Amino acid sequence: MSFPSSKGGFNSRSPLHVIYNKLVFMVFEKKFKTRRVTELGKKNLRVLKKDMEKYKVLAKELGSDDAVIIPAKAVKFDERVRLKCRVPMCHLYGSSPNCPPNTPDVETMKKTMKKYRWALLVKYDVPCMDDFVDKEKWLKGHEKHQRKIHDIISALESIAFNDGYYFAVGFSAGGCKTALCSGMVCQFLDSGRCRFPLKSRPSMEGVGIDAYDLAAKAGWEIYPVASRYSETGSIRCAVSMGILFIN
Numbered sequence: 001m002s003f004p005s006s007k008g009g010f011n012s013r014s015p016l017h018v019i020y021n022k023l024v025f026m027v028f029e030k031k032f033k034t035r036r037v038t039e040l041g042k043k044n045l046r047v048l049k050k051d052m053e054k055y056k057v058l059a060k061e062l063g064s065d066d067a068v069i070i071p072a073k074a075v076k077f078d079e080r081v082r083l084k085c086r087v088p089m090c091h092l093y094g095s096s097p098n099c100p101p102n103t104p105d106v107e108t109m110k111k112t113m114k115k116y117r118w119a120l121l122v123k124y125d126v127p128c129m130d131d132f133v134d135k136e137k138w139l140k141g142h143e144k145h146q147r148k149i150h151d152i153i154s155a156l157e158s159i160a161f162n163d164g165y166y167f168a169v170g171f172s173a174g175g176c177k178t179a180l181c182s183g184m185v186c187q188f189l190d191s192g193r194c195r196f197p198l199k200s201r202p203s204m205e206g207v208g209i210d211a212y213d214l215a216a217k218a219g220w221e222i223y224p225v226a227s228r229y230s231e232t233g234s235i236r237c238a239v240s241m242g243i244l245f246i247n
């Protein structure tokens with residue numbers, strides 16, 4: 001199974017990126033009409049499709065490089081994804097409520113996410129690959145790119161919620177302890193008050209989503225980044241991904 005990839009949109013590496021960043025900022029500041037809630041089951045399919053297209057356009061305006069609409073059932077939840085958070089031990093394991101073992105388990109996710117019909121898969125091309133690949137730079141370098149996905153997905157989730165999709169839920173990339181809190185002690189675990197209550201959320205991998213599989217199906221170029229044993233130049237790009245489930 002493969003998903004059609006959308007083309008076009010701004011490239012964050014283009015010489016116009018200063019203007020581009022200003023435009024992105026304006027979209028984050030934009031206000032949208034909130035709709036009266038109607039029964040979800042009775043939502044007209046035409047309206048739903050139109051809204052999904054709107055979120056896809058918005059994802060690009062908010063700074064993503066590509067977004068594809070996919071049936072929610074195409075998303076695979078796999079126990080092995082969470083196992084990989086533990087073996088070998090991720091430096092963020094247990095560091096916040098949004099990282100395993102604190103996230104919903106795979107069985108719960110499989111059962112719950114069956115109820116959703118559509119999803120928007122979002123990709124951000126990391127402009128400086130060393131921020132993910134370089135063994136010295138990655139620890140601080142990757143934070144801002146994963147924060148970007150947190151920003152995009154939480155904005156889309158809020159807009160969809162206000163459109164009446166009150167079960168809209170999004171998952172991001174990486175752990176919020178680094179992506180949002182820059183490695184500081186998790187305030188939620190410390191005192192019960194998250195610094196970013198609406199923005200912080202589990203990553204796709206933190207709830208068992210096989211993100212590599214989705215990227216491959218979308219036709220996106222993606223590489224595992226265990227750079228210590230990689231031949232120089234064989235990792236050709238780095239990406240950050242997120243997903244929004246609707247209805």
Ligand code: SF4
Nearest residue numbers: 176177186187194195
């Ligand atoms: S305080 Fe920071 S690390 Fe803790 S849940 Fe909130 S965003 Fe995540």
